[in-house]
Amino acid sequence: MNKLDFITEELEKLKDAGLLINIRTIEGPQGAWITVDEKKVFNLCSNNYLGFANDPQLKSAAQRAIEDYGVGPAAVRTIAGTTTLHKELERKLTLFKGAESTVSFQSGFCANLAVIPAIVGEGDVVFSDELNHASIIDGCRLSRAKIVRYEHCNPKDLQTKISDGKKGRRILIITDGVFSMEGDVAPLPEIVEIAEKFGAIAMVDDAHGEGVLGRGGRGIVDHFNLHGKVDVEVGTMSKAFGVVGGYIAGSKRLTDYLAQKGRPFLFSSAVTAADVAACIAAVDGLIASDSLVKQLWQNTGFFQEKMRRIGFNLGNTKTPITPVMIGDARVAKDFSQRLFVEGIFAQAIGYPTVPIGKARIRIMLSAAHGKDDLTWAIERLEKIGKLLGII
């Protein structure tokens, strides 16, 4: 017996349950067609909603930034890692989101780990949607606040639990804006109303809403016209914006506070100049034109309407996130494998990313997809769906 034998056993368990993740290797840039494990495939599983991940303007902005600023930040933001580029990105995001202020982080995950423990702690209570993203769950755990899960997108349950719950010093309500595995949209107006009624801090993680929902992709707060009513907005630069990074938008006093208290801001190095410059170019691109956002929604309508008509169960999606519900993790993996053989890259998602028994293929639509390619992909999805008895 070796003291690390448990690792082998755990991996075996995952494999037996069909939950071992097959990590594919991408060769070359992101796009509608990519090379994966030496095979050219139609890409239906990246978060590259607007095609920015390989956009010429973003790339040249990154290249210029390397010339001007070098490659490494060599410091955390609070010591010597804040450049004029970081400040410019925060200014632009503030403008784009229509917020009072913004502070940026290394990723959306870091933003959640930064903000939640900074605003609640022991003796406080967090009410969290049961399907919230893992980074929210981890941020809540780090905070040591009491965590109460409410039913997914159910304001009635939230209201009941808040009314029943032992009152904390502070109350925080957190929801994903767009749920990353379902594609449905949080009932934010109702949540904000409950937050106001109970004096709770309202927080939304808009990772999959930015570049997608709202006017020109300004996100869920804009979509519901709730400007100034959501206390904490979390964002990521890693999805529609096509680069990497995260941020918090809110009041100036919140962002000032997070620059003093958000631990990833203080203890992990700043995002590189190349990344920040590319992020600025992405925000500029969205401010200049909404045509990519419109294209994204056109592709989404086209694809989902056809898939539903064929008989696929796409759950409650209201966004370009398209879960093709399957159930058994092994069948989902088989489906994904067969798609890959046919030239389509769409990964199966199982536990722990989604609950046990709710495995699915998650298809992510993009403005970069062409209509003919989507039609071709739907034909293959139909063929394999029938073969496996899913439709």
Ligand SMILES: *Cc1c(COP(=O)(O)O)cnc(C)c1O
């Ligand atoms: C993807 C995602 C994150 C993490 O964002 P990164 O920038 O990739 O770290 C956080 N929250 C939600 C809801 C997400 O979907």
